[in-house]
Amino acid sequence: MNICIIGSTGAIGNAFLEYYSADNEVTNIYSFSRSKLKIDKNASIKNFQIDVENENSIKKASEEVRGVAFDLVIVATGILHTDEFGPEKSIRDLSFDKFEKIFKANTAGPAIIGKYFLPLLNKNSTSKMCFLSAKVGSISDNRLGGWYSYRASKTALNQIIKNFSIEISRSNKKAIIVGLQPGTVISKLSKPFTRQGQSNLFTPQESVGHLASVIDKLEADNNGSMLSWDGNIIQP
Numbered sequence: 001m002n003i004c005i006i007g008s009t010g011a012i013g014n015a016f017l018e019y020y021s022a023d024n025e026v027t028n029i030y031s032f033s034r035s036k037l038k039i040d041k042n043a044s045i046k047n048f049q050i051d052v053e054n055e056n057s058i059k060k061a062s063e064e065v066r067g068v069a070f071d072l073v074i075v076a077t078g079i080l081h082t083d084e085f086g087p088e089k090s091i092r093d094l095s096f097d098k099f100e101k102i103f104k105a106n107t108a109g110p111a112i113i114g115k116y117f118l119p120l121l122n123k124n125s126t127s128k129m130c131f132l133s134a135k136v137g138s139i140s141d142n143r144l145g146g147w148y149s150y151r152a153s154k155t156a157l158n159q160i161i162k163n164f165s166i167e168i169s170r171s172n173k174k175a176i177i178v179g180l181q182p183g184t185v186i187s188k189l190s191k192p193f194t195r196q197g198q199s200n201l202f203t204p205q206e207s208v209g210h211l212a213s214v215i216d217k218l219e220a221d222n223n224g225s226m227l228s229w230d231g232n233i234i235q236p
């Protein structure tokens with residue numbers, strides 16, 4: 001099995017890397033990260049550079065693995081806050097700069113990854129492409145408000161995933177494209193918004209254990225949908 005993990009320096013991406021490195025059915029792992037990945041001497045992992053906010057970088061990354069037929073591609077990149085700003089609590093906090101940055105990383109970036117990596121999915125047997133999204137992107141589930149750009153970037157990502165699922169079915173009937181909600185996971189992204197001892201907090205390894213089981217059970221019917229770590233469908 002050939003696996004591609006984009007965002008392998010992140011808490012969740014790295015836990016996926018660990019998880020699949022220990023899987024005997026996995027022959028090759030192609031790992032992509034913006035910052036340098038610290039890896040043990042594991043011959044099955046090949047690491048490449050990628051900046052998901054730059055089309056040339058994504059194109060170049062896809063060219064590095066030309067000819068590989070991926071059975072599974074996981075896109076685990078994303079941002080919620082930067083050194084300059086956090087998620088918007090109120091209408092007063094909205095700005096073009098925040099929308100541009102968050103949408104570029106969370107929506108346009110994964111969309112352009114799809115442009116270059118969807119054609120690399122295996123066409124001879126079931127292949128899967130999974131984008132880490134977020135439950136807060138669900139409009140029907142929005143009860144608290146706030147986090148305008150992050151929420152909207154994930155809502156838009158879910159729409160892109162749905163589009164991918166429709167278009168890919170014409171050229172690769174065995175491909176399944178989904179969004180995944182990992183739960184609340186200890187990471188750099190979640191750190192400012194979680195507290196130690198919080199009851200619903202997963203370690204990255206716990207979350208990935210659940211997500212890997214969801215990925216394993218994906219069926220054609222799931223194409224285009226957004227699934228939670230417990231296997232439940234998250235409504236748009």
Ligand SMILES: NC(=O)c1ccc[n+]([C@@H]2O[C@H](COP(=O)([O-])OP(=O)(O)OC[C@H]3O[C@@H](n4cnc5c(N)ncnc54)[C@H](OP(=O)(O)O)[C@@H]3O)[C@@H](O)[C@H]2O)c1
Pocket residue numbers: 007008009010011012013033034035050051052053076077078079105132133134135181182183184185186187188189190
């Ligand atoms: N943690 C949670 O509770 C939670 C909940 C719901 C959804 N999610 C989603 O899960 C995904 C992973 O989050 P995480 O918790 O693992 O966060 P994380 O530890 O902060 O990891 C984020 C990853 O995204 C990468 N990244 C950001 N911008 C990039 C760019 N321009 N080019 C390449 N890589 C870039 C980071 O690379 P660097 O190492 O180079 O910065 C890092 O590898 C995100 O999509 C997030 O929205 C997380």
